[in-house]
Amino acid sequence: MSSLIGWSIRNILWPYMERKKGNKIRSYMAEMKKFQSLSKQEISQYQSERLGELLKHAMKNVPAYQDLDQELIRSIDNPAEAIQHFPILTKKYFNQNSESYIANTADRSQLIANRTGGSTGEPTKFYLDRVTVEHFEAARWLGLSWSGIQIGDRSIMVWGSSIELSKNQSQIHQLKEVLLKNRTIISAYDLREENIKKYLDEIHSFKPIYLYGYPSALALLAELMIRNNLRLQIKLNAVVTTAETLQPQQREVIQKAFDCNVINEYGARDGGIIAYECPKGHMHISTKNCYLEVVDIHTKEPVGYNEKGLLLVTDLNNYSMPRIRYQLGDVVSLSDQPCGCGNHLPILASLEGREDDVFVARDGSYVHGNYFNQVMWSLESFSGYQLIQHTYEDVSLKLVKNVGSHDFERDEQYFRNEIMKKLGDVYLSISFVDEIPRSSSGKIRYAVREFPLPSTLPIVEKEREKEYTTLHF
Numbered sequence: 014m015s016s017l018i019g020w021s022i023r024n025i026l027w028p029y030m031e032r033k034k035g036n037k038i039r040s041y042m043a044e045m046k047k048f049q050s051l052s053k054q055e056i057s058q059y060q061s062e063r064l065g066e067l068l069k070h071a072m073k074n075v076p077a078y079q080d081l082d083q084e085l086i087r088s089i090d091n092p093a094e095a096i097q098h099f100p101i102l103t104k105k106y107f108n109q110n111s112e113s114y115i116a117n118t119a120d121r122s123q124l125i126a127n128r129t130g131g132s133t134g135e136p137t138k139f140y141l142d143r144v145t146v147e148h149f150e151a152a153r154w155l156g157l158s159w160s161g162i163q164i165g166d167r168s169i170m171v172w173g174s175s176i177e178l179s180k181n182q183s184q185i186h187q188l189k190e191v192l193l194k195n196r197t198i199i200s201a202y203d204l205r206e207e208n209i210k211k212y213l214d215e216i217h218s219f220k221p222i223y224l225y226g227y228p229s230a231l232a233l234l235a236e237l238m239i240r241n242n243l244r245l246q247i248k249l250n251a252v253v254t255t256a257e258t259l260q261p262q263q264r265e266v267i268q269k270a271f272d273c274n275v276i277n278e279y280g281a282r283d284g285g286i287i288a289y290e291c292p293k294g295h296m297h298i299s300t301k302n303c304y305l306e307v308v309d310i311h312t313k314e315p316v317g318y319n320e321k322g323l324l325l326v327t328d329l330n331n332y333s334m335p336r337i338r339y340q341l342g343d344v345v346s347l348s349d350q351p352c353g354c355g356n357h358l359p360i361l362a363s364l365e366g367r368e369d370d371v372f373v374a375r376d377g378s379y380v381h382g383n384y385f386n387q388v389m390w391s392l393e394s395f396s397g398y399q400l401i402q403h404t405y406e407d408v409s410l411k412l413v414k415n416v417g418s419h420d421f422e423r424d425e426q427y428f429r430n431e432i433m434k435k436l437g438d439v440y441l442s443i444s445f446v447d448e449i450p451r452s453s454s455g456k457i458r459y460a461v462r463e464f465p466l467p468s469t470l471p472i473v474e475k476e477r478e479k480e481y482t483t484l485h486f
Contacts, residue, residue, distance in 0.1 A: 018195045022165030026193065031107040037144075039164070040149035048301045049155075049356045056300055056357060063329045064304050065092035068099070068115070071335045077113040078337070091276040096304075101313055101325060102339045104137050104283075127282055137283050142333040145268075149285040152299040153278070156289025159356070160251045160276050162223055168196040169219055171204075171226030171234060175203060196221075201230035202451060209237045213245065220247055222272070229457040232263035235270030236396070236436050249273040255280065257457065262390035279364055284326045284341050288361045293354040296361035298347075303328055306338065310371065310379065310466070317361050318349045323379075327340055344381060370460040372402045377439030381427035382460020388431045395426035397449045400432070402462045408432065409442045411449060 018308060030036035035048060048056070058329065073076040081098065089095040107114065115121070124140040154164055184227040190196055197219055199212055212234065216224075224231065238244065252267050255278040264275045279296060280286040288296040288305060298305060307316050324345045325338045346360035370382035382400065389398050397413035398432040410432065414421060427442065451457055 016167075018192060019167060022193070022195055023163065025165060036147065038147045038150045038154065040157050041148050042158075045151055045155045045299075045301050046158075049297070049358050051357060052388060053351075053357060055357070058306055060300060060329075061092050064065075067332070067335060068095055068337070069327055070118075070332055071099075071337060074116045074118050075114060075335055076108060076117070078335075081262060084475065090094045094305075096327070097315075099337045100233035101308070102336055104340065104342065107139070107336065107339070108137055114336060115140065115335050116333055118269045118294065120478040124333060127367065139336070141285055141331060141332045145285070145328060145333070147327050148302050148330045149280075152286035152289070152302055152423040153280070155225075156199045156276075156278060156286065156297075157253070157459070158164055159289065159291050159354075160248055160274065165195050165218060166222040166250075169221045169223050170196060170198045171201050171224060172198050196225075199226075199234075201227055204230060204233050204237070206237050206240070209241055210232075211242065213238070213422075217246055221249065223249055223251045223253055225255065226268075227457070228257045228263045229430065232266050235266045239266065239272045245271060251276045253258075257478075258364060259392065260386050277364075279361065281341055283336075284339070285328060287326065288364075291351070291352060291354045291356055293352055294347075295354070297352065297356050297358040298361055298366065300358050302330060305347065307340060307345060310344065316346075319346050321346045321363065321365060344371065366460070367458075370462070371466070372400075372436060372462055373462070373466065374435060375404060375405060375439065380435045382462075384435060385432070385460060388428060392424040392428065394418040394421045395428075397457075398428075399449045399457075399459055399461065401463065403438075403463050405439075405464075407440045408436060410431050411445070411446050412443055413448060432475070 024360050027036070027039065031039065048059070053060070068086065070238040072081060072083050073079075078099070086095045086098050089098075115124075115145050119140075119142070124142060125146060126138070127141055128138045129193070157163075190198070197215070199215060204212075231254060249271055251272050251274045253276045254263075254267075259275070259277045260337050267275050274292070277296065278286065279288040285302060285304070286299050288298045290296050304327040307320070308314060308325060308329075309316055309322050313323070320480045321344055324343045326341065327337050328335070344365040344367070346361040346362040350359040350360060351357070352360060372382060374380055385398075385400050389395065395412045396415040396416055397419075399411040401411075403409065403410045410428065412425065412428075418424075429441060429443065433439065449457055449459075
């Protein structure tokens with residue numbers, strides 16, 4: 014039945030959408046497939062031309078950009094230099110002035126309203142047009158095609174979006190998910206060990222080609238399988254992770270449990286599909302859709318290849334509501350090295366996580382939360398954690414004990430020492446919990462900073478002795 018549904022989606026539903034509704038996803042996908050085989054120079058030339066066109070459009074038609082020094086910007090021959098004269102657009106500023114970013118040329122009746130999940134406490138409302146949305150989808154299906162996945166292939170989402178779950182209370186919606194998208198959903202909110210056989214029965218019954226979901230939820234599902242000595246009786250093409258930073262240990266446990274490749278997708282509702290992992294393990298950037306910059310987290314000046322910094326995204330297709338140099342909030346680095354897969358799209362060298370995951374040590378230096386991920390995954394006593402920096406001096410750590418381990422005190426002390434070593438003389442409270450809470454969208458944030466990055470180094474009034482408390486919940 015599911016094979017027939019997939020065939021029907023590819024050969025009946027999508028052709029109908031293309032003829033009757035003007036859907037161009039497959040057309041854009043075909044263009045992108047040709048684009049990825051262009052030379053590095055040709056790709057760069059295309060980006061430069063598209064960027065130049067977008068900047069001119071924004072200055073002429075978008076109120077938010079009409080106060081810029083247009084004479085100066087137009088006199089610059091290189092669009093990569095011209096864009097430096099556009100201000101960095103933060104989510105906060107955009108939210109406060111969003112109406113001014115709608116182009117005078119946009120057909121407001123055709124705009125598609127959207128919003129982010131607000132997992133960082135900063136939900137963003139914005140508009141897209143149909144061209145932009147279809148380019149996002151084309152980039153996703155192109156990335157999936159690198160792993161042999163076709164439009165209409167069966168999938169199970171391990172997902173937790175409140176929007177998705179509220180809709181799925183309706184049997185009609187569930188039926189549409191299956192018939193129109195050939196997918197079903199396992200809730201990421203409530204994965205429990207006592208239900209592991211139920212989850213596997215659902216997977217075996219639906220026979221998906223691939224799984225798709227949060228790394229944390231997929232890794233937990235994998236751990237439950239391994240812990241109960243259970244394996245899939247079907248062969249998956251891949252497990253696709255998205256919406257959270259995929260940690261090496263999560264990749265390892267997912268590969269072990271499901272016996273297939275793990276493919277990482279990097280994107281955002283307000284940024285589109287930015288990069289996709291190829292079979293060689295490199296994250297190729299959707300250069301036909303977006304122009305990326307990486308700037309120093311403190312000075313906001315451009316950094317070089319393989320240097321980590323804040324990612325700025327400029328969508329090259331959204332002429333209805335252009336957001337130029339949009340600060341998505343992620344910390345990444347770019348690579349100038351080619352890939353052996355034959356795909357010439359440039360490579361995202363690293364994806365560290367969100368800016369909000371960056372901690373500020375007592376001496377003013379920055380410590381990315383990914384460091385503590387590496388510490389955590391080296392310890393056998395704990396299966397989960399969350400580290401929260403409330404102020405420069407106050408930090409709390411939540412730990413989930415790993416059943417069967419007997420070295421809790423030793424590993425707790427080691428984790429504590431690593432935190433002190435990196436962050437300095439801080440107050441540290443440690444609590445043991447049954448699970449790490451998910452955000453309203455279903456994601457888990459392992460490292461959280463609750464205050465903005467300083468414009469200057471923090472000033473500590475007086476030195477205090479190292480203190481910590483351990484709480485048991």
